[in-house]
Amino acid sequence: MMEKLEYLVNGAKYDAACTSSGADRKAEPGGIGSAVSGGCCHSFAADGRCISLLKVLMTNACIYDCAYCVNRRSNDIPRVTFTPEELAELTIQFYRRNYIEGLFLSSGVLRSPDYTMERMIRVVELLRVQYRFQGYIHAKTIPGASPELVWQLGVLADRLSVNIEFPSEQSLRQLAPDKTRQAILAPMGQMHQWMQGNRQALEIQAPAHRLPAARRAAPRFATAGQATQMIIGATPESDYQILRLAQGLYHKYELKRVFYSAYIPVLEHSLLPALDTKPPLLREHRLYQADFLLRQYHFAAEELLAPEAPNFNPYLDPKCNWALLHPEFFPIDVQRAGKETLLRVPGIGSRSATRIVAERRSVKLDFAALKRMGVVLKRAQYFILAADHPRGLHLPGETVARALIDPKIFAFGMEQLSLFSPGGLGLPGAGDVKNLREATEEAVLVMGRSAYA
Numbered sequence: 001m002m003e004k005l006e007y008l009v010n011g012a013k014y015d016a017a018c019t020s021s022g023a024d025r026k027a028e029p030g031g032i033g034s035a036v037s038g039g040c041c042h043s044f045a046a047d048g049r050c051i052s053l054l055k056v057l058m059t060n061a062c063i064y065d066c067a068y069c070v071n072r073r074s075n076d077i078p079r080v081t082f083t084p085e086e087l088a089e090l091t092i093q094f095y096r097r098n099y100i101e102g103l104f105l106s107s108g109v110l111r112s113p114d115y116t117m118e119r120m121i122r123v124v125e126l127l128r129v130q131y132r133f134q135g136y137i138h139a140k141t142i143p144g145a146s147p148e149l150v151w152q153l154g155v156l157a158d159r160l161s162v163n164i165e166f167p168s169e170q171s172l173r174q175l176a177p178d179k180t181r182q183a184i185l186a187p188m189g190q191m192h193q194w195m196q197g198n199r200q201a202l203e204i205q206a207p208a209h210r211l212p213a214a215r216r217a218a219p220r221f222a223t224a225g226q227a228t229q230m231i232i233g234a235t236p237e238s239d240y241q242i243l244r245l246a247q248g249l250y251h252k253y254e255l256k257r258v259f260y261s262a263y264i265p266v267l268e269h270s271l272l273p274a275l276d277t278k279p280p281l282l283r284e285h286r287l288y289q290a291d292f293l294l295r296q297y298h299f300a301a302e303e304l305l306a307p308e309a310p311n312f313n314p315y316l317d318p319k320c321n322w323a324l325l326h327p328e329f330f331p332i333d334v335q336r337a338g339k340e341t342l343l344r345v346p347g348i349g350s351r352s353a354t355r356i357v358a359e360r361r362s363v364k365l366d367f368a369a370l371k372r373m374g375v376v377l378k379r380a381q382y383f384i385l386a387a388d389h390p391r392g393l394h395l396p397g398e399t400v401a402r403a404l405i406d407p408k409i410f411a412f413g414m415e416q417l418s419l420f421s422p423g424g425l426g427l428p429g430a431g432d433v434k435n436l437r438e439a440t441e442e443a444v445l446v447m448g449r450s451a452y453a
């Protein structure tokens with residue numbers, strides 16, 4: 001059993017799409033576990049809590065042959081499969097020993113999508129019904145599975161996800177020939193409809209006693225919503241294409257999260273990066289930052305990037321980069337600007353914007369007061385008017401760009417930057433940038449296309 005576990009936990013480690021944000025269900029009498037406290041991987045809930053999940057495959061046997069996947073059918077590795085009973089028992093044992101708070105269940109495709117889904121449903125059913133486990137469960141749906149089975153799984157699990165895999169249909173066709181964009185988007189659309197049904201049921205439930213019995217008893221579908229994952233850096237799509245796709249998925253299917261997974265080469269393939277290519281972690285980081293701007297700060301992908309400048313500046317976070325490219329938007333008067341406008345200022349987040357709006361009638365907003373409210377002046381000072389700086393700092397864009405270089409780029413290793421080098425940016429090759437001074441020069445070089453230049 002432990003040997004199986006080792007294989008199947010390792011097989012699941014490339015999947016990034018597992019956070020538990022959105023589940024809010026307390027244990028009922030006689031049940032164990034609670035999705036409120038929950039989420040052996042660590043994930044982060046929407047409120048920033050760190051939660052632990054058993055992240056495991058039901059099997060690493062697969063009839064599909066995705067070029068990027070260690071479990072693909074043509075890869076010669078030992079194959080192991082949990083029975084539903086084994087996996088349910090293991091999960092509950094781990095839970096009782098306090099190792100985990102929930103389960104993230106995925107699987108290779110065993111025999112057929114429907115057969116695999118039936119076994120996954122059985123695992124979750126055993127946990128929910130036999131063990132009365134009420135903790136968080138995130139399950140992957142298998143592309144091509146019947147809608148009835150997706151429904152059954154969604155009624156039992158808190159969150160479902162189906163991986164979009166690649167930013168373009170062409171890359172999907174080339175690297176995952178057994179999957180189609182349609183087989184991925186169809187369940188996404190169907191799940192979205194069922195989730196809207198949850199919402200309508202909740203709206204009707206306001207006067208619960210007046211709700212027809214059948215409606216009251218109606219099962220609710222994946223109450224923590226759905227998510228997806230895209231592999232980054234294995235294929236030639238730009239950040240602009242990736243972000244536009246994510247934006248479309250958020251709008252059309254109301255996904256809770258799009259996860260970006262820096263490609264880790266595990267197998268040789270003529271269409272994939274060489275085995276010694278480092279995963280593009282800095283690029284992944286920039287995409288997560290930009291994704292946050294889409295979801296929380298109402299930015300549009302088209303504001304952050306454009307077809308003629310389709311990749312993020314590796315040296316600056318996307319919000320600083322946007323601000324430097326839009327000097328016409330600044331400086332912002334913190335005493336008067338609305339919250340939406342304040343959120344556009346680097347160094348002002350949601351909490352500090354709320355405090356500024358709430359307190360500015362009674363507090364003089366000078367730099368010291370803004371700092372107390374949580375504003376990061378190191379970034380914000382270049383873009384605002386405050387009581388003690390009524391005319392703003394008025395520094396040249398290049399000087400500001402130099403001051404805003406993201407020191408975290410070094411945490412990702414400077415080799416990462418080489419992934420941005422080919423093509424449009426004209427950056428130096430791998431290993432050419434060795435220190436902050438050179439990074440600063442390169443950042444300014446990238447910004448050379450900006451409005452201040």
Ligand code: SF4
Nearest residue numbers: 062064066069072108
């Ligand atoms: S379907 Fe593709 S990605 Fe999923 S386990 Fe099988 S080969 Fe891997």
